[in-house]
Amino acid sequence: MSDPGLLRLIADLGFLLPGLLNTLKVTGMALLFGVPIGLLLALGRLGGIRPLRVVCAFVIEFFRTTPPLVQLFWFFFALPILINVEMTPFIASVVTFSIQSSAFFAEVFRGGINSIDKGQWEASKAIGMTRGQTLRRIILPQAVARMIPAFAERSIELLKTTTLVSTVSFADLMFRANDLAQRTFRPLEVYSAVALIYFTVILLFSQGAGAVERRLARGSDTMAR
Amino acid sequence: MGYQWDFATVLSYWDVLLGGGLATLRLFAVTVTLGLGGGLVMGMLRHAGSPVLRYPATAFVELFRNTPVLVQIIWFYFALPVLVPFDISPFLASAMGITLNTIAFSSEIFRGGIQSMERGQWEAAKAIGMNHAQTMRRIILPQAIKRMLAPLTNRGIEVFKMSTLASIVSYPEVLNQAKLIASMEYNPIESYTTVAIIFFVVLFPIVQATYVLERRFGKSD
Numbered sequence: 001m002s003d004p005g006l007l008r009l010i011a012d013l014g015f016l017l018p019g020l021l022n023t024l025k026v027t028g029m030a031l032l033f034g035v036p037i038g039l040l041l042a043l044g045r046l047g048g049i050r051p052l053r054v055v056c057a058f059v060i061e062f063f064r065t066t067p068p069l070v071q072l073f074w075f076f077f078a079l080p081i082l083i084n085v086e087m088t089p090f091i092a093s094v095v096t097f098s099i100q101s102s103a104f105f106a107e108v109f110r111g112g113i114n115s116i117d118k119g120q121w122e123a124s125k126a127i128g129m130t131r132g133q134t135l136r137r138i139i140l141p142q143a144v145a146r147m148i149p150a151f152a153e154r155s156i157e158l159l160k161t162t163t164l165v166s167t168v169s170f171a172d173l174m175f176r177a178n179d180l181a182q183r184t185f186r187p188l189e190v191y192s193a194v195a196l197i198y199f200t201v202i203l204l205f206s207q208g209a210g211a212v213e214r215r216l217a218r219g220s221d222t223m224a225r
Numbered sequence: 226m227g228y229q230w231d232f233a234t235v236l237s238y239w240d241v242l243l244g245g246g247l248a249t250l251r252l253f254a255v256t257v258t259l260g261l262g263g264g265l266v267m268g269m270l271r272h273a274g275s276p277v278l279r280y281p282a283t284a285f286v287e288l289f290r291n292t293p294v295l296v297q298i299i300w301f302y303f304a305l306p307v308l309v310p311f312d313i314s315p316f317l318a319s320a321m322g323i324t325l326n327t328i329a330f331s332s333e334i335f336r337g338g339i340q341s342m343e344r345g346q347w348e349a350a351k352a353i354g355m356n357h358a359q360t361m362r363r364i365i366l367p368q369a370i371k372r373m374l375a376p377l378t379n380r381g382i383e384v385f386k387m388s389t390l391a392s393i394v395s396y397p398e399v400l401n402q403a404k405l406i407a408s409m410e411y412n413p414i415e416s417y418t419t420v421a422i423i424f425f426v427v428l429f430p431i432v433q434a435t436y437v438l439e440r441r442f443g444k445s446d
Binding site: 061062064065066067068069070071073074077078081082160161163164166167174178181187188190191192194195198199202203206 | 228287288291292293294295296297299300303304305307308382386387388389390392393400404407413414417418420421424425428429432
């Protein structure tokens with residue numbers, strides 16, 4: 001294995017780093033939009049207005065049941081024909097994964113909100129809070145703490161799913177790996193290195209999420225006492 | 226704006242789409258069967274007492290849970306042929322990637338289900354003379370399976386959606402066929418919308434079923 005080509009290859013792996021940054025950029029942007037949209041969808045689905053409930057439920061189910069790759073192709077190839085916008089791989093990727101992840105985040109929010117005892121809504125109403133106030137002051141602060149594990153899991157799923165953006169030529173980690181593997185004729189080393197990079201990043205994320213979760217669990221324990 | 230939707234050109238390729246749909250089903254059938262079956266075995270290995278079994282199983286599960294499935298498929302398609310003396314077909318690469326990924330994820334569901342059973346049942350079964358395997362088969366699994374139904378169905382839904390990734394290594398499943406139609410007829414809107422509708426129509430009733438399962442047997446995903 002000790003050929004000079006291998007040393008060159010290790011240097012070449014530096015070529016992958018901007019790809020990793022782009023992967024994190026798409027993931028971050030999708031989280032930035034996906035989480036608030038998910039919250040709105042969840043509130044719409046749980047709210048009292050029937051047409052809004054049906055629409056939100058439909059959006060959530062549609063984006064949960066269709067493959068993300070089909071959605072990405074649709075936003076990249078089809079949407080620009082329907083509405084006259086210039087679609088870049090980056091915009092298509094952010095739009096797709098914002099909406100796709102929002103459908104899953106909506107379900108996380110819904111589960112979290114539903115897990116809070118109904119008595120709390122009634123108690124807040126009794127002391128004169130509106131629905132919005134109750135949600136903001138009483139329900140969400142408690143629900144969010146319970147949602148952390150599911151939230152972390154969804155975010156990691158999102159990070160993994162962003163590998164699809166390579167298919168519309170957005171230069172993420174996967175795309176740069178394809179490029180490098182073709183130029184160097186060393187698919188085994190390149191793709192193994194890429195798997196290792198994803199593994200490391202995701203493991204760091206899930207360890208971090210686990211630490212946050214444990215801290216919050218301790219916090220709510222002391223509050224309960 | 227003012228785009229004229231025309232699904233007729235897509236539908237005139239119904240045989241191409243049908244072929245793609247059958248290829249999708251073939252990939253799904255193989256990966257969901259081997260994936261969930263392997264997941265049960267892997268889940269029991271991770272639950273096993275012997276560290277010789279437990280550690281390799283844990284390493285396998287963590288490796289495949291913490292890397293994207295697309296990386297796995299691409300690895301099997303482009304990297305594995307360097308190591309083995311035979312060609313890897315698009316079907317084989319996709320099936321291996323999706324199956325191993327599904328084994329890793331579903332083994333966690335099986336392990337969780339098995340561990341959720343009360344310890345006393347193991348002890349009671351042992352007291353009346355059952356060995357580990359008998360207890361698992363006769364006592365633990367039949368009860369645990371109820372709690373695992375909803376999360377396992379969700380896994381199945383994920384596997385079905387994952388099958389579209391095979392298009393990236395040119396396996397002629399339904400998305401790949403739609404891509405073909407789109408490039409021949411310049412109708413990406415209708416082609417990709419059709420595929421989205423197909424998946425929605427197939428999976429929507431199944432998702433509704435998981436809600437019923439969750440309500441009946443308790444939420445566990």
